[in-house]
Amino acid sequence: MRNPQETAESELKALMLLALNGDGVAYHRLLKALTPHLRGYFSRRLNGAAEAEDLVQETLIAIHTKRASFDPALPFTAWLYAIARYKMIDHFRKAGIRKTLPLEEAETVVADYDSEAAEAARDVGELLQRLPKAKRELLEKVKLEGLSTAEAAAATGLSESAVKVTIHRSLKALTKLIGGQP
Amino acid sequence: MKTDALIARLAENPAAPEQPQTIFAKGVMTGGFVALALTMMALGPRHDILTAVSTWQYWAKFVYPLTLAIAGFLALERLARPGAAPGWRGWAIALPPVLIVLLAANQWMTAPESIHLHLFYGHSWRLCPFLIVLVSAPVFAGTVWALRKLAPTRPVLAGAAAGLFAGAAGAWIYAFSCNESALVFVSVWYTAGIAAMTVLGAATGRWLLRW
Numbered sequence: 031m032r033n034p035q036e037t038a039e040s041e042l043k044a045l046m047l048l049a050l051n052g053d054g055v056a057y058h059r060l061l062k063a064l065t066p067h068l069r070g071y072f073s074r075r076l077n078g079a080a081e082a083e084d085l086v087q088e089t090l091i092a093i094h095t096k097r098a099s100f101d102p103a104l105p106f107t108a109w110l111y112a113i114a115r116y117k118m119i120d121h122f123r124k125a126g127i128r129k130t131l132p133l134e135e136a137e138t139v140v141a142d143y144d145s146e147a148a149e150a151a152r153d154v155g156e157l158l159q160r161l162p163k164a165k166r167e168l169l170e171k172v173k174l175e176g177l178s179t180a181e182a183a184a185a186t187g188l189s190e191s192a193v194k195v196t197i198h199r200s201l202k203a204l205t206k207l208i209g210g211q212p
Numbered sequence: 213m214k215t216d217a218l219i220a221r222l223a224e225n226p227a228a229p230e231q232p233q234t235i236f237a238k239g240v241m242t243g244g245f246v247a248l249a250l251t252m253m254a255l256g257p258r259h260d261i262l263t264a265v266s267t268w269q270y271w272a273k274f275v276y277p278l279t280l281a282i283a284g285f286l287a288l289e290r291l292a293r294p295g296a297a298p299g300w301r302g303w304a305i306a307l308p309p310v311l312i313v314l315l316a317a318n319q320w321m322t323a324p325e326s327i328h329l330h331l332f333y334g335h336s337w338r339l340c341p342f343l344i345v346l347v348s349a350p351v352f353a354g355t356v357w358a359l360r361k362l363a364p365t366r367p368v369l370a371g372a373a374a375g376l377f378a379g380a381a382g383a384w385i386y387a388f389s390c391n392e393s394a395l396v397f398v399s400v401w402y403t404a405g406i407a408a409m410t411v412l413g414a415a416t417g418r419w420l421l422r423w
């Protein structure tokens with residue numbers, strides 16, 4: 031079994047070799063196929079979706095104008111990400127962002143930051159605050175901390191069935207708060 | 213512009229316009245010919261060229277910059293491609309200088325002390341590194357032109373490699389005109405000129421090789 035990265039590598043490289051031989055259809059497919067890779071790379075490292083999309087486009091143009099620099103003896107994805115990385119460093123430099131960390135490390139620092147997930151967590155937190163305290167605590171124990179209903183029952187002194195009913199009602203109330211149909 | 217529209221437009225021209233070998237050949241040959249023409253017009257060939265060819269030191273003076281230029285080019289060619297590392301080619305650069313220093317040390321130790329100063333300074337030590345930098349300039353320009361068509365992702369390192377290559381190629385061209393033949397002289401002042409070009413390339417690479 032080959033892992034997905036290896037599959038991506040061999041497929042993209044095959045398309046690239048066809049493209050360099052003048053196959054426009056393969057080239058179109060290649061650019062289409064690597065755009066999600068680039069989008070993922072930049073959106074994980076930059077804050078705004080528009081900023082990330084600008085860099086995706088800049089990198090696509092760079093791939094096009096510098097396609098002669100690809101060496102068929104080397105991996106395609108290494109070439110691709112080296113260009114993406116260069117474009118990102120160039121972007122930071124142009125924007126005047128001075129990192130006190132070397133860029134190699136800065137990359138790993140910002141890599142884990144996912145703005146969408148962070149916003150979602152904040153929204154859920156706000157909604158939970160609007161539930162009565164007892165309900166909220168029970169919901170947090172079971173749904174967020176991952177306790178079983180039996181453990182939650184033991185912790186709160188309620189019966190197991192009472193825990194189940196409370197959770198069910200809390201989720202219903204939350205759904206209502208979000209504005210969806212119960 | 214929408215990304216999809218951009219992709220559709222780019223896909224109209226799939227084939228690479230020029231191979232890297234062609235790009236390098238054009239830049240380096242043009243720079244080399246200009247450097248050679250300028251050297252011959254301004255400095256002329258060495259006057260004792262016919263008697264000098266019979267000594268092995270004469271050939272060492274050519275072999276040293278030439279092998280250094282080749283090693284520099286091999287590293288440069290890797291640095292022009294994203295995702296490629298020079299690897300052993302970087303280490304190969306150290307080989308010619310080490311060899312010439314060993315040969316020069318041997319010449320120094322076997323020569324009588326009375327000619328040591330002459331072996332070291334010759335009669336053109338003030339001019340030699342300076343002229344090597346001048347002769348190298350057109351080669352450097354041609355090399356930078358080629359690099360800009362490719363994609364060096366480490367501009368300072370690529371600039372240094374371009375400077376080293378141009379400096380060594382320039383020193384080789386200059387050797388046709390220079391009539392010093394002491395290995396000690398060559399190992400010091402030729403190396404100084406090539407090193408100056410390397411530093412110059414590293415210092416300007418950041419600006420010249422941006423894309």
